[in-house]
Amino acid sequence: MEYIKEVNINEAIIHVLDNNADEPILNEYALELDEEKYNFLLKHIQKCLKDEELKYGVFNKESNVVKDLSQEYLNGENNLLVVSKEIAKQMFSLMRSKGSIPSCDLVIVSFTTEFGPILGIFKMDYIKNYVHTIEFVDNKLGIDIISQVTGLPGSSQRIQKCAFIKPIREENNFDLMVIDKKSKSKDTEENASDYFINDFLGCSIFDNERDVTKNFVKAAEKFTQKAFAENADKAEVVRSTIKRKLREEDNIDVKKLSEEIFPENNDNKEKFVEFIAEQGISENITLDKEWIDKKLKRVRLKIDKDIDLYVDEETYHDDSRFEIQRNGDGTINMVIKHVSNYIEK
Known part of the structure; x- marks a missing residue:
């Protein structure tokens, strides 16, 4: 774009x-x-x-x-x-x-x-704006508020x-x-x-390159939420792989990406490709790298519906400060490390 x-x-x-x-x-x-x-x-x-x-x-x-x-x-x-x-x-x-x-x-x-x-x-x-008016009534100063509808x-x-x-x-x-x-x-x-x-x-x-890129990211996230609603471990693998490809590549081949995400699961491979196509997105996508830089600069996580977490991209990938631990049962631990200061908002 x-x-x-x-x-x-x-x-x-x-x-x-x-x-x-x-x-x-x-x-x-x-x-x-x-x-x-x-x-x-x-x-x-x-x-x-x-x-x-x-x-x-x-x-x-x-x-x-x-x-x-x-x-x-x-x-x-x-x-x-x-x-x-x-x-x-x-x-x-x-x-x-x-x-x-x-x-x-x-x-x-x-x-x-x-x-x-x-x-x-x-x-x-x-835009409706409001201004004050000043006038004298019976030799007394009166101040009122009136609307202006031509702002x-x-x-x-x-x-x-x-x-x-x-x-x-x-x-x-x-x-x-x-x-x-x-x-x-x-x-x-x-x-x-x-x-x-x-x-x-x-x-x-x-649609321009930004629209296509944005639509693909939304569709991929929608698929991930639907396919792995009860498996945070697999969902994290999908999201991390997609983000890495967005960062590294100028173009996305949906079929090749699906093979990389699901190397041993043909069913999920086909479902991913079909789902992306159903959203009206082509198999080959030219990425808007400037939009991706802005989008991936900060990670926002909604955890189990009651926790919001904002992490900048560098910290998210720094194991000394933030780590994903896999429990082997489909759940994961998100560990924030070495906290020296925090404020409550």
Whole structure:
């Protein structure tokens, strides 16, 4: 996966899309990017680029407003103000036609990266904030609290829908990266629809290397829990073997891995391969090594449903500090050694 580390913002424009208005409120000027506004946008960009729900996409062959206009800008054939207005009009038209899409500010950002230029589109749904009001009543000072429903997501909050669009080139594996989260608290028409991907962006989403790697790790753990629910010894062998292969290899061959995990048990070999295939994962997997480094940096163990244990990877493999002892009956002892200090939380 392309992990973008360098982000330099060129320009940005914000438009107001209010469902209570008859027309979108379109800006006539780019934002003046002082240090505060620059950092606000930069933090949102960086947070979205690191989000594990960021997906790869390719534009559909049909003509589409966002596709056509973004490429005009990225190829130097149009300016950001004109392009952003038309993109905002397209989103507002969808909001009015579907009737269930929340009001928002639409922020269009142009920035450069180590992989080239990108046009970012951020649908910033409003956040309810509270502020105080001060007024005099009968010559006495009164202070109250009122709500504001047009606040933008803070830099510590996650944006639900955004897109990072690249110049379309034949050598590219993908045209854009997309986040399209559904609200967990509301059972609305918006949650059931894919308007952002299908109608607005006009693209198709597919799994990238990180998605495939993550799905394989989840499927392998699911199989281990199911197959060895009452045998911690065998479960530990499976998990340790898989982690070692993830660390050592760039690619995983599921059949070969199964043979290494279960050298003397053909039944488990076949069950493992079949289970991984049933989860929609191919037999040969290209691993996302950066995601693996992050994932394996810390081991979290849920022990017999009532003990949580967090151990960093180096300590987990250091027999002088942490050791797995096999009891020969399917159970294991996890021994924490030479404790010189601990705190209670």
